[in-house]
Amino acid sequence: MSARRARMSVLLLPSNDVRSTMRGVWLACCLCVIVAGGHAPLAMAGQGRSASPFRPLPPGEPVADARIDRVERWLKAVTLHEPGADDDALREVGSWSNRDLQTLWIEVNVVVQLMRNPRKGIFSVRPDSQRAPTEIRYTARQLGRLVALACAAGGIIAEPHCVDIKAATSLDADLMRLSGLAGAARLRGDGNYVLRRGALLHSDVAILTPRSAMDPVSPSPLPGPQRLRLEISDGRDVDLGQDAVHWDIARMVLDYVKPSGADAPAPGRDAMVRQWYTATAAWMQHVEQHDHLHLARAREIFPADPEVLFLSGCQREAYAAPRIQSGIRAADLPAGMSLGVASPRGELRQAEAFFRRALEVKPDHVEARLRHGRVLGGLGRHADAAAELRQAIASADDTLLVYYGNLFLGAAEEELGHRDAARLAYEQAAALYPDAQSPLVALSRLARRYGDRPGALRAIQRVFALSSDANERNDPWWTYNVAQARNADALLEELRRPFQPGAAP
Amino acid sequence: MTRTRRKQRTQKTQKTQRMWCLCVSVAAFFSVSFVPLVSLSRVPIVSLSRVPIVSLSQSQPSFSSKVEAVRVDVLVTERDGGSAILGLGPSDFEVLDNGVPQQVDLVSFEQIPLNVILVLDMSDSVAGERLDHLRGAGAALLGALKKGDQAALVTFSHLVVLGAGLTGDVEPVATAIDTVSGSGDTALVDGTYAGMMIGESDAGRALLIVFSDGVDTSSWLSPDAVLDAAKRSDVVVYGVTARSRLKPEFLHDLTSFTGGRLFEIEKTANLRATFLGILDEFRHRYLVSYTPRGVAKDGWHRLDVRVRNRRVTVKARPGYLAQTP
Numbered sequence: 001m002s003a004r005r006a007r008m009s010v011l012l013l014p015s016n017d018v019r020s021t022m023r024g025v026w027l028a029c030c031l032c033v034i035v036a037g038g039h040a041p042l043a044m045a046g047q048g049r050s051a052s053p054f055r056p057l058p059p060g061e062p063v064a065d066a067r068i069d070r071v072e073r074w075l076k077a078v079t080l081h082e083p084g085a086d087d088d089a090l091r092e093v094g095s096w097s098n099r100d101l102q103t104l105w106i107e108v109n110v111v112v113q114l115m116r117n118p119r120k121g122i123f124s125v126r127p128d129s130q131r132a133p134t135e136i137r138y139t140a141r142q143l144g145r146l147v148a149l150a151c152a153a154g155g156i157i158a159e160p161h162c163v164d165i166k167a168a169t170s171l172d173a174d175l176m177r178l179s180g181l182a183g184a185a186r187l188r189g190d191g192n193y194v195l196r197r198g199a200l201l202h203s204d205v206a207i208l209t210p211r212s213a214m215d216p217v218s219p220s221p222l223p224g225p226q227r228l229r230l231e232i233s234d235g236r237d238v239d240l241g242q243d244a245v246h247w248d249i250a251r252m253v254l255d256y257v258k259p260s261g262a263d264a265p266a267p268g269r270d271a272m273v274r275q276w277y278t279a280t281a282a283w284m285q286h287v288e289q290h291d292h293l294h295l296a297r298a299r300e301i302f303p304a305d306p307e308v309l310f311l312s313g314c315q316r317e318a319y320a321a322p323r324i325q326s327g328i329r330a331a332d333l334p335a336g337m338s339l340g341v342a343s344p345r346g347e348l349r350q351a352e353a354f355f356r357r358a359l360e361v362k363p364d365h366v367e368a369r370l371r372h373g374r375v376l377g378g379l380g381r382h383a384d385a386a387a388e389l390r391q392a393i394a395s396a397d398d399t400l401l402v403y404y405g406n407l408f409l410g411a412a413e414e415e416l417g418h419r420d421a422a423r424l425a426y427e428q429a430a431a432l433y434p435d436a437q438s439p440l441v442a443l444s445r446l447a448r449r450y451g452d453r454p455g456a457l458r459a460i461q462r463v464f465a466l467s468s469d470a471n472e473r474n475d476p477w478w479t480y481n482v483a484q485a486r487n488a489d490a491l492l493e494e495l496r497r498p499f500q501p502g503a504a505p
Numbered sequence: 506m507t508r509t510r511r512k513q514r515t516q517k518t519q520k521t522q523r524m525w526c527l528c529v530s531v532a533a534f535f536s537v538s539f540v541p542l543v544s545l546s547r548v549p550i551v552s553l554s555r556v557p558i559v560s561l562s563q564s565q566p567s568f569s570s571k572v573e574a575v576r577v578d579v580l581v582t583e584r585d586g587g588s589a590i591l592g593l594g595p596s597d598f599e600v601l602d603n604g605v606p607q608q609v610d611l612v613s614f615e616q617i618p619l620n621v622i623l624v625l626d627m628s629d630s631v632a633g634e635r636l637d638h639l640r641g642a643g644a645a646l647l648g649a650l651k652k653g654d655q656a657a658l659v660t661f662s663h664l665v666v667l668g669a670g671l672t673g674d675v676e677p678v679a680t681a682i683d684t685v686s687g688s689g690d691t692a693l694v695d696g697t698y699a700g701m702m703i704g705e706s707d708a709g710r711a712l713l714i715v716f717s718d719g720v721d722t723s724s725w726l727s728p729d730a731v732l733d734a735a736k737r738s739d740v741v742v743y744g745v746t747a748r749s750r751l752k753p754e755f756l757h758d759l760t761s762f763t764g765g766r767l768f769e770i771e772k773t774a775n776l777r778a779t780f781l782g783i784l785d786e787f788r789h790r791y792l793v794s795y796t797p798r799g800v801a802k803d804g805w806h807r808l809d810v811r812v813r814n815r816r817v818t819v820k821a822r823p824g825y826l827a828q829t830p
Contacts, residue, residue, distance in 0.1 A: 234630045234691060235722040323690075323722035330751045407725075437665055438725035441695050444702060445726055448734050451828045453705060460702040464667035470689060478663050478690070478723055 068142050070100060071107035072175070075153055075194065079178040083200045083496035086208050093201060094209035101245050102224030106136060107146070108249060112195065112256045114150030116265075118161040125224065149175070153194040155182030189260035195253045196272055200499060202250040203280050207492070214241025217334055228337065232327030240331065247280075251297050268301045272495075278307045279491035281315075286485035290315060290324075292340050306362035313354030313368065314484040317375055320347035321481055348378045366395045367484060374408045377415070386412040400483065403432045403476055410442055414449070422446055430462075436475035437463045574610065575602070578710070578741045578764055579791045579810050580820040589789035590817055600795055601809040607795040614791050618653035620671055620709040621646065621784070622740075623678075624700035625685070626717035627660040632687035635718060635773045642776035643682040646714070647675040649784050657703050658682060661696025662689030663723040671707055693717045694724035694755060697742070698731045704740035711740040712787045713765075714780065715756060718747040718773070728755040732762055736805070736826035741765045741790075743783045747773065764822035793821075803827055 074093065081089035096104070110123050121143065124133040138146065144165060151162035152175045162168075171179065182193040190196075214229055217240060229243035254276060257267045267273040277298040284291055295315055298308045318324060319341045328341050341347065355372035358365055373388030386409060393405035410425035423446055430439035440462045447455030467473055476483065497503060577600070581590045595609040623643055625631075631639065647656055656678045658668030668681030697715050704711030721728070732755075735742065744756035744767040753767065760767040766786070768779050793810065800806060810821040 234628055235720040322720065326720040326751060330749065441698065441725050445730050457702055457706050460699055463665055463699060468666040470664055473664055477725055
């Protein structure tokens with residue numbers, strides 16, 4: 001069962017960020033807000049929201065020069081990385097520590113803002129563990145260097161302010177190459193070269209160089225985003241640690257994407273950003289690395305996107321399953337931390353709402369209807385479930401979906417007391433996947449429930465007659481929790497293709 | 506109890522032993538033809554449509570075409586977890602079915618052969634040393650079986666596999682235990698259900714020993730579905746699990762409903778002693794039978810089993826679910 005994963009991760013947040021789902025979503029997007037320009041409200045990443053002009057700001061620690069050097073190396077890695085490739089640039093960024101990445105998040109954020117406005121001079125950071133922002137104090141030399149890097153990153157080296165500070169004279173060949181590439185993209189109407197490739201770099205690091213060991217949980221939050229990860233193995237053994245913030249950096253840079261002709265960042269109008277969210281969210285679900293902040297941000301940017309809503313429903317449905325619920329019960333969390341995972345019923349309710357909204361937007365979304373039906377059954381609405389599942393089966397042309405549909409329909413009919421209909425549905429599922437044990441176990445249980453012990457025994461004998469070799473057994477029920485993301489690799493390939501060598505500009 | 510009286514009782518028990526093997530389990534009311542899961546079942550596969558109830562009093566047999574016997578596995582120990590009390594007879598037991606006193610027809614003890622079904626977790630978490638301990642414990646258990654006993658093996662990861670069907674020859678079961686390996690997820694609920702079905706496939710007295718060191722992550726059946734099946738069955742389930750922060754709710758409920766016991770162990774190094782202890786305890790249980798009278802046929806029957814005039818602890822299933830097909 002190659003698609004099966006014995007480990008999964010669930011991202012954790014400080015408890016003040018997950019008091020409720022909606023509040024958690026909102027605050028999650030406000031982690032580590034960079035506020036520029038002191039008291040001038042900052043429009044956050046195209047959201048149209050304003051961050052409070054917290055003043056006076058507590059002074060932060062002086063910024064080490066190494067942090068400025070790192071953002072320069074980052075820009076070079078962005079330029080040199082070929083999306084999807086395990087190259088030197090990817091390995092270098094993948095080798096950076098969590099602390100490096102947390103501070104990188106700050107400097108990248110600053111550089112990106114300077115790309116849009118090279119004259120900005122005051123910056124602050126609000127870590128997710130703090131209510132008030134902390135001022136980031138750069139020396140004049142550091143700020144000058146950041147502006148020069150921003151001139152290269154934005155491809156704006158010929159603009160007056162960049163010319164005034166003689167940015168070009170301070171850039172080496174790699175950065176001049178970056179400047180050229182970014183400038184060429186601008187001329188084609190896309191001023192987001194570094195943003196798109198930066199997001200692809202960090203998602204590639206997260207996807208292609210997964211860390212085998214997690215850092216221990218830091219007792220004091222560092223400036224910059226902080227993510228904890230809970231790893232669950234076999235539903236019981238759990239490991240808690242600090243996770244790298246590659247996804248946070250990728251999301252942050254994409255928040256600044258400004259479509260052609262737009263006056264302000266508007267990632268919600270950008271096709272690549274949408275593609276990035278759906279592909280990466282699907283990949284996360286495919287490998288069971290659940291991160292609800294990822295989809296929460298996707299929903300903020302694309303509130304009516306059926307795929308984002310569908311994947312959101314799948315995520316909450318997965319959270320309701322025993323393999324995650326049991327791990328969460330087993331977890332020993334540090335004081336002040338809690339998980340953004342509700343009870344099974346609470347998760348199913350959220351899943352139902354997401355699937356329903358996906359279907360409102362796209363009524364012919366067969367897989368959303370199938371899962372909506374299953375979730376309705378889980379909530380005890382068996383008649384609604386059966387109706388939804390019948391409709392999904394009638395529309396499905398994929399054997400896998402028809403199998404799931406019949407399996408779940410059997411369960412719904414069983415609960416409705418429709419024994420014959422349940423048996424028929426289970427038998428149809430069994431016929432589609434003769435090596436699958438679940439419909440046979442279901443048939444046995446159905447017979448047993450109605451006092452038909454010979455029938456129950458006959459069905460269980462069919463299970464025993466299956467091969468004992470796992471390689472010869474195929475029950476899609478075992479991979480239902482990742483089946484929605486079976487196209488994740490194809491989505492990633494499609495996402496990367498325009499950025500790979502030889503792609504049309 | 507005198508030695509002579511005990512001997513008489515033993516002889517009487519042996520006499521009825523074979524009939525017991527034919528006596529259908531009656532927690533649920535079936536018109537049954539047993540489906541053999543094994544070819545070596547010592548019990549002939551017969552079509553048992555309305556099985557006659559075997560009475561302890563052979564001179565006045567009681568037959569019923571509508572109501573069948575209920576049998577209850579009962580463990581009687583000294584108070585405060587003391588040793589098992591042996592030598593009790595039908596007149597020592599008082600059985601209330603939904604509060605209605607019942608006439609105890611037959612009490613058997615020890616001499617009835619056992620059907621021991623091992624249901625063992627073979628998921629990822631069992632690989633390595635735990636698996637060695639599990640193999641050792643399984644082998645020790647098989648070695649402790651007596652002539653006439655049968656054993657079977659079901660293993661589960663996400664796959665449910667029949668390692669060996671019920672057989673009086675422990676060799677294939679031992680071989681199956683030796684060859685298992687641990688990998689995959691945990692279908693504890695499905696695996697347990699499959700084991701229960703093996704127990705129900707034979708009229709013998711079934712002991713299901715379920716070992717799992719994980720929680721269910723991949724079963725199709727819900728715990729409630731299997732608990733429902735357990736309420737209709739007279740298979741007794743003993744559970745063994747590794748102690749952790751997670752409460753083994755399913756095994757706890759299942760062992761409670763079947764009158765068995767749950768062992769939460771610190772280390773699997775002690776598994777051998779645990780398995781042997783379970784077998785020993787089960788051998789000291791009584792099999793009490795009665796034909797329900799004065800109670801509704803269908804639905805949940807609350808059972809209350811007591812021992813007259815003795816200050817003892819009685820452990821039995823709390824009830825059963827009866828159903829007309």
